[in-house]
Amino acid sequence: MSARRRPADIPSDLNGPPLTTTMPASSTPPSPRSPFLPTRLEALLISIYPLTLFLGSVFSTLSATTRSAPYSASSQSHPPEFAPSYFAKKKNIFNVYFVKVGWFWTTLAFVVFVLTNPGLGVPLRPYVTRRRVAASLRYAAVTAWWTVITQWFFGPPLIDRGFRFTGGQCEMLRDAAAREDMSDAREYFTAAACKAVGGQWKGGHDISGHVFLLIMGSGLLWFEILPALTRAEGLRDGRRVLLSDGKVASVAVEKQAEKKEAANQTQEQVTAAGVKIALGVAALMWWMLLMTAAFFHTWFEKFTGLLVAFAGLWVVYFLPRGVPALRAVLGMPGV
Template sequence: MTSAQPPSTPKSIRPTISTPHRRTNSASHASPIDIKPKSPAARRMSMTSTSQSASLTPQTLAQRIVENEQLMLAGLVSSLMLCGILYSLIQSTSLDTSEIHHHTLPHRAEYFARKSNVFNVIFVKRAWGWTSILYLLHLFSSPTIPSQIHTGLGGRARRLGIWMLATIAWLVFTSWFFGAGLGDRIIALTGGNCAVQLPTGVDLKIARETFPSLFTAGEKSTTTNGRIYVPLPHQYCSGTPLTPSTFPQLFSLIPSHSDIHATSRHESLQALPRPRWHRGFDISGHAFLLTLSVMVLGRGLAGTWRSWSSTASGTKSRTVVKRDDGYLALIHRWSGIVATGLVGIWCWMILMTGIYFHNPPEKLSGLVLGLSTAYLINILIPPSTPSSLVNPTSPSSRPISGIGGIFDENAARRGGVIDDGVIYENPAESDSSDEAVDKGKDKTD
């Protein structure tokens, strides 16, 4: 039994299937020349998309560090502190400030080893005041940010929040809201004692009967030649005033104490010197505060530094804000210059702290605490600025991030970055680029 065979189609009437001609040298993707968008803006984007995508090559670790001001500043202050500690260990220049008698030692020969040096008296003792003044001046004199970019935590609100968080951290360390600051609490928890030097002329027999725990400190730790100290409750080293009404048993030992009026400007007329901590783990307040000041000021000045860098390298940045040459622009310019100089002073004093004051663990703890505080602020208010100006011709260019870290491709092709990383576009420049594209199209046609 045979199965039915389908009828065969004659070769003459079979349909012919033709294949369109393909270019052997054509690329696997459409070229901007083959596709000509109608809109000028679309043509501009089309002509730059291929070159922009090709320029986004992976960055090396060194490039990322150079383009991140916070990492660079953290590396700078850490290097200065480590170099200062190393020098102090080799040359034995550091003074152990946890010992109470270091306040009565004679002045050291090195100028920056004295607490009376001009940088310490004028700047470091009021470090957060100087930092706050210049930071806020630079902030509120900055150009107005467009409303569509100023939403959420962008612009001035974001930068003001950074300063507020840093101020809270400074207050927590120096004077806690519910008593002593964090530094004083750590000293007390690690075995430190609050004490005051007993003035001369006091009857030692009566003093020992009143305070059985008198102690001496210094090279000559004897009751005859050494200085005698009276231990006090911890609150007298944390802001509670020491007066005849708050601690009468001590003032009763001082002859004619009622005739001595304490004054903050004439320490020699005070009935008793200022109470101070003895022993315990004393975190370097200078290391903490100066590190935090450098990191906060550096973040506020990052846009200005990038603008200066682009100007020096010849890179053109675009601005949509018309900045007049009035007082506000002058204040903004000079506040950036002075604040940059202040960052240099803080860095120098970090080095001097590493060389001349505290023991190594206390200096390192202050450095780590300052860097950790800055890192926490960066987490709570993450930077919305890109690392650098976009240069489409550079092989290591990176995309520009918008508010919240979202990549804005259009702004990356047309915009520049100034101040707080805000992307601006110059309409005149966009129009001129449109005309250039149109002329090129006409010539091609």
């Protein structure tokens, strides 16, 4: 019977180099993720928007019916009599009563969620709490961005200013005599004023206001309700923040350092009504975003609408994570 070999008998080339205290540890934790970047769940959520625009645009290119239908570049849509789908008509009921007043539905869903979520305050009680104030300030900031882009910015909104800056102008189409005198038509600076006198925007880059509105509205609702949904499902909150001492920590660390406002806020449960309404509005916005991608605007107009919407959402929901002073004002959803 052969003797059992001792460890010292094993050739050194199989053992590898001896461990020493000067060798780097193999279990060194990776550097923390930047607080300005989304979590994996947020990244998946955000990726839905460009993917939706891509799929809708691909459909409009590959669909023989849509591709063969006449398209008006001035109105960014198919003429009603040639529309390849009910959703390709600007006067479809969802476009008229939902998208055209999309910020009303966004505001309604947001208010219901704020008043019914126990994580923000006593449900259905108009008490002023720190979290409700912070949520309202975030809503006001997003609304301000929506306003300056599509409604007013010390005069015409930025969409109309961008259109004129890229060479666009108002062309009079209803009156033949007016068409001969284009110098007057150039004075109509906004799209609303142009349409009011029977003209159309032509010649410039028109950022898709529909894409911008639908992404901004649904994005606001998603970022507000996402912490409540993850908490209800027992998922870990992967958001990271920059603390005042310069260290990067998880949201859970910052929450442990806070005092609870009231005993009934210790359990962050989801109130079904507020979350369901917000999810319903966000889902319908996603569907109309898909329809917009399939039947309205050019690829580049939809892409710029996406970029402008993402810029506003990043400033309100991601920038505060790395700027403690801004976070002290706007807060963070669920914190």
